[in-house]
Amino acid sequence: MTSFSRAIGAEFAKIGTTRMWWILAAVMFGYIALLAGGLSALFAGIESGAISPDAVGSGSQGLPSFGSLPPLIYSFASSIGYVFPVLLGALATTGEFRHQTLTPTFLANPRRGQVLGAKTIALFVMGAVLGVVALLASVGVGALVIGAFGLDPLLGESATWALIGRTVLAMAVWATIGVGLGVLVPSQVASIVIVLAFTQFVEPLLRFASLFTEVTQGIGNYLPGAASDALVGASFFTLAAPGGTAAAMLEWWQGGLVLLAYAIAATVIGYMVSWKRDVT
Amino acid sequence: MPDGAVIEFSNITKTFGTVTAVNDLSFTVEPGRVTGFLGPNGAGKTTTLRMLLGLVAPTSGTATIGGIRYRDLPRPLQTVGAALEAASFHPGRTARNHLAVYARAAGLPAARIDAVLHLVGLSAHGGQRVGGYSLGMRQRLGLAFTLLGDPGVLVLDEPINGLDPEGIKWIRGFLRAMADEGRTVLVSSHLLSEVQQSVDDVIIIATGALVHRGTLASLETEAAPRILVDSPDRTALAAALGHAGIEFSVGRTGLLAAAPDAALIGHVAFLAGVELSALHRERKGLEEAFLALVNGGGDTHGNETGNASGGESR
Structure with a gap:
């Protein structure tokens, strides 16, 4: 075995020997299952007529047209769940600084760039695993509820399976963005605050605000969350566009490249500012 | 049995901003002997050892093990075992898993994990999370990590800190046994009395500079006779x-x-x-001679009475 493949093995062992990953996976599953189940019941209920539009309170003409419901519900896996792989990546990296495990890590393998590369690969795979768990919640629960209302969950459509595959990819890249953030901001508390504030508050606001003019809309497409939604191909966000017009998103592969660029930029800069510095 | 290798510092210097932590330090540490690396707290011992281990980049100069920088060692854990002062554990990981992570990174067989846990007396606690360990147990786990690759060179930073009397007795015997097997043993301390029973050679630094190197006995002749x-x-x-x-x-x-x-x-x-x-x-104690040296500051380069590398036969 080369030292690089050993380093990757060690990074997997680090994740597997602590409880963080499955705690995050469990919380994420519950969160997405609840939202996907609840919203698909609401929308499928309206669409199938089981729930009267008047009961929703906005009147029949005020309801947004959500096109096809299943992809929207399925995309919750990444559009809502992406914060979890970011957290996993950031915690895995900042934990090394916090618990001073960089010392034994660099003693066992002094090639630091290789260690960071190994961590990125391990977290990419773990992000994909979280992606699968998230899809079990959004597709599993969502399809069940949609089917229960007599609507087609579109599970036979190749487009649905393309969305599922691209969701796994998006979640994997999000975990490596977390690694990049962790080396960029090695303080664990600061990192967590940034992840939560940015994903839950700052970016949604920016994306919403950017929709008001065409120029800012073009810029808004390059925000990481928007790029991720473009990669996956469906988003709850397009529903919220002012005037009900779905914003033009990037192509899925463009979104993927933009997301990847964020991961690489954060990791490379983080390597410079923290990873290769003195361990004291 | 692994062979010891010569540790060599040559003109190594480290500055943090305007502070010079280690100043143009040169010395060698020979295999088969226990070498005490002494100096008051803040003298630069830990920085020096971290430079040897590639964790801190020297401002100038080099530190090598058998002529090779740590970063260039093909099998670092199998060559050098290090226990540094800071407790470097994830509290949620068990001792066995902690060692397993680094055994994996270094390509060591899993059998080594149980072997070193046994060696430091932690076999019964290997499955316990490190967060619940006492200070003494953490020191022992640090030592288990040190021995994981069965290295020929041991570098221990203040290993006696926090040990109970039984543990101190154990580690003294352990250091002696390691040196007798031909390994290189470098052990730092801020108290001479802590290590004087186990070391053959001493290297003393104060404010980042060498003030004395030689055999332990050479310390005694250091002070002006009265x-x-x-x-x-x-x-x-x-x-x-x-x-x-x-x-x-x-x-x-x-x-x-x-x-x-x-x-x-x-x-x-x-x-x-x-x-x-x-x-x-008048018989002046070793401790007094030590204190006189470290309080004298770093301007007494000329008074080497022996050579840690040459040594005198005991």
């Missing part, structure tokens, strides 16, 4: 010493004369017809 002399008639004795031009100070139990040997003082007293009640060389 002769304790007393007489029923101290006034006459003082006059005789003064007449002979020998400097002295008045101590509680007699006069302390600055002279290379007791015979000279006896002769002076005999010529002056002064009766002596005491005459012997």
